[in-house]
Amino acid sequence: MKVYDVFVIGGGHAGIEAACAASKMGCQVGLVTMEKDAMGRLSCNPAIGGTAKGHLVREIDALGGVMGIIADRSGIQFRMLNRSKGPAVWSPRSQNDRKIYSLEALKVIANHPKIEIIQKSIVSIETENNKIIGVKTNEGELIATKSVVLCSGTFLNGLMHTGMSSVSGGRFGEMPATGITESLLKLGFESGRLKTGTPPRLNANSINFSILEEQPGDDDPKPFSFKTDKSSFPFLPQVSCHVTYTDQTVHKILETGFDKSPMFTGRIKGIGPRYCPSIEDKIVRFAEKEKHQLFLEPEGLDTNLIYVNGFSTSLPTEVQLAALKKVRGLEEVEMIRPGYAVEYDFFPPNQVDLTLETKIIDGLYFAGQINGTSGYEEAAAQGLIAGINAASKILGRNEFVLKRSEAYIGVLIDDLVTKSTEEPYRMFTSRAEHRLLLRQDNADRRLTKYGFELGLVEKEMLAELEKREVIISKSIELFNQKKISPKEINPFLEMKGTNGIESPEIISKLSKRPEIKLKELLLLDGFSEDEKIAELLNDEISLEQVEFELKYEGYIKREFETVKKLERYEKTRIPLSLNYSNLKQLSSEGRDKLQRFKPRSIGQASRIAGITPSDISILLVYLKN
Numbered sequence: 001m002k003v004y005d006v007f008v009i010g011g012g013h014a015g016i017e018a019a020c021a022a023s024k025m026g027c028q029v030g031l032v033t034m035e036k037d038a039m040g041r042l043s044c045n046p047a048i049g050g051t052a053k054g055h056l057v058r059e060i061d062a063l064g065g066v067m068g069i070i071a072d073r074s075g076i077q078f079r080m081l082n083r084s085k086g087p088a089v090w091s092p093r094s095q096n097d098r099k100i101y102s103l104e105a106l107k108v109i110a111n112h113p114k115i116e117i118i119q120k121s122i123v124s125i126e127t128e129n130n131k132i133i134g135v136k137t138n139e140g141e142l143i144a145t146k147s148v149v150l151c152s153g154t155f156l157n158g159l160m161h162t163g164m165s166s167v168s169g170g171r172f173g174e175m176p177a178t179g180i181t182e183s184l185l186k187l188g189f190e191s192g193r194l195k196t197g198t199p200p201r202l203n204a205n206s207i208n209f210s211i212l213e214e215q216p217g218d219d220d221p222k223p224f225s226f227k228t229d230k231s232s233f234p235f236l237p238q239v240s241c242h243v244t245y246t247d248q249t250v251h252k253i254l255e256t257g258f259d260k261s262p263m264f265t266g267r268i269k270g271i272g273p274r275y276c277p278s279i280e281d282k283i284v285r286f287a288e289k290e291k292h293q294l295f296l297e298p299e300g301l302d303t304n305l306i307y308v309n310g311f312s313t314s315l316p317t318e319v320q321l322a323a324l325k326k327v328r329g330l331e332e333v334e335m336i337r338p339g340y341a342v343e344y345d346f347f348p349p350n351q352v353d354l355t356l357e358t359k360i361i362d363g364l365y366f367a368g369q370i371n372g373t374s375g376y377e378e379a380a381a382q383g384l385i386a387g388i389n390a391a392s393k394i395l396g397r398n399e400f401v402l403k404r405s406e407a408y409i410g411v412l413i414d415d416l417v418t419k420s421t422e423e424p425y426r427m428f429t430s431r432a433e434h435r436l437l438l439r440q441d442n443a444d445r446r447l448t449k450y451g452f453e454l455g456l457v458e459k460e461m462l463a464e465l466e467k468r469e470v471i472i473s474k475s476i477e478l479f480n481q482k483k484i485s486p487k488e489i490n491p492f493l494e495m496k497g498t499n500g501i502e503s504p505e506i507i508s509k510l511s512k513r514p515e516i517k518l519k520e521l522l523l524l525d526g527f528s529e530d531e532k533i534a535e536l537l538n539d540e541i542s543l544e545q546v547e548f549e550l551k552y553e554g555y556i557k558r559e560f561e562t563v564k565k566l567e568r569y570e571k572t573r574i575p576l577s578l579n580y581s582n583l584k585q586l587s588s589e590g591r592d593k594l595q596r597f598k599p600r601s602i603g604q605a606s607r608i609a610g611i612t613p614s615d616i617s618i619l620l621v622y623l624k625n
């Protein structure tokens, strides 16, 4: 009988990363999906990245994951968001061709000969003595495996709502997954119910784009992946999005459907994403707002479908259409598909460990939407970590956990495991306390070494990185020594609207001024003849990193010092077997929470809501003894 090393349930963003990582590490992988053609389907917006999510994609890529490559190959618009703000929040985002994204995902998987794709529905998780032994299909077949990564997305007992109509389904046109929740509840897990929604899809030919604000991509688009060949990028023709707004008339029409809204009438029980509310929710919660911005985003190159970003709704179909027709540019609009909401089961993530292995069942991992997150990137990041850890366990290697100070992925998983969540969790830059260290530009410098050690990153990519490291350190050394005279630089400074200098100044000091762009400074007469400067000017990735390192040197140094101070607590380990009920000195809430969450370190314990400084002191004394 065939026994898989790692069996991944779900061909979504989490499942793809889990399967690719485990197979690349040498495991025999089964990847089951209910619909093979829907591999990596972008269930909602045809876009990857964005604020903080773009950071996750860069980190996934730096570790050897595949989302960045798929997004680059299917991208029809690329933008770096938040460029007017500090570099910590610069975030890459792409608009993607939905169909090509799925095709590219399939191609990437086909490059992994150790992955077997299976099109079936799994109805139960099979265990023996709290250890995984297999999974059962809806046809009653038992598939044997040593471990399972469950990435079932919005499919577990999925229920879709539009107005008064509710139908079973995981997402538009796809069946729900039944049986798995019930089999997990029998094993002692707790589940909850969440909700998310999607906007209507419109016919591009019925929209008057000529009166709307056009939003093109960047002139100099940047790929997500460090591996993407810049010379042939972007690979597909690039398109624009358009911007329009709702107004009070639109809001009034939407309000006429509130008595049939599955949200407001209480038919939807699941909690929705606070940060990505439906249009009806926005009207109620932000009643003082006269209008809401809408982005009209193309779903692909050979389709007329337009996604109305900002207009997610589950109001009755006729109300959606009537309201849309009052939006500027949409007067004659044809709605091809109405928006809808989907409710699904999730498993509060305090039930998994930092490796994403469940605390109850040995060899069972949860990743993606099932852990209460929302978003493709959050799912992919978890899938990668779960896949790595499932494979590591089979191969007898160390577990792989990223720290909060190393990666947004570390922040994401630590937040989930330590704080759990009762509403859909999405990543924000504000969730990362060390965000100046976790920039999108330096993801490779933070993580590629791990990807290489794990066997996920090729040695050519590591060699490229090492080459860049040399360029960066040599450039910084040079700019800390090389001086510019007032005569050489003052006309440039004057042109930039900043004070001239009276005596020669080193480049690193000048480059700290907010008005100065390092590249412009280096392009001044005479500089680019320097061999090292010419080399840096030819290498955009290194140039950007040198600029940030110089400009924010003081802040970065301070951030590293803070991380070092906190590290003492992160390194103070707590045995998982510790029985907190014996520690009578702890506060009763502290005792309950510690017993429930089972933190691995004092640092992690201190982040659990309800744990007091005195609980931490008691734990420290206990561990010392």
Ligand SMILES: Cc1cc2nc3c(=O)[nH]c(=O)nc-3n(C[C@H](O)[C@H](O)[C@H](O)COP(=O)(O)OP(=O)(O)OC[C@H]3O[C@@H](n4cnc5c(N)ncnc54)[C@H](O)[C@@H]3O)c2cc1C
Binding pocket: 009, 010, 011, 012, 013, 014, 015, 032, 033, 034, 035, 038, 039, 040, 041, 042, 043, 044, 045, 120, 121, 122, 123, 151, 152, 153, 154, 155, 156, 170, 171, 172, 177, 178, 180, 196, 197, 198, 276, 312, 340, 341, 342, 367, 368, 369, 370, 373, 374, 375, 376, 379, 380, 426
């Ligand atoms: C209507 C809708 C609106 C959304 N809106 C947003 C939004 O506004 N913002 C946002 O960030 N995210 C949104 N999302 C969520 C986003 O799609 C998910 O976060 C992301 O796709 C999760 O990835 P995943 O890998 O966990 O699961 P998914 O991408 O959902 O993939 C799940 C996979 O599991 C398979 N599967 C499930 N159960 C079984 C089973 N029993 N047997 C075999 N295969 C199984 C499915 O076939 C599928 O391949 C929305 C999703 C939907 C459906």
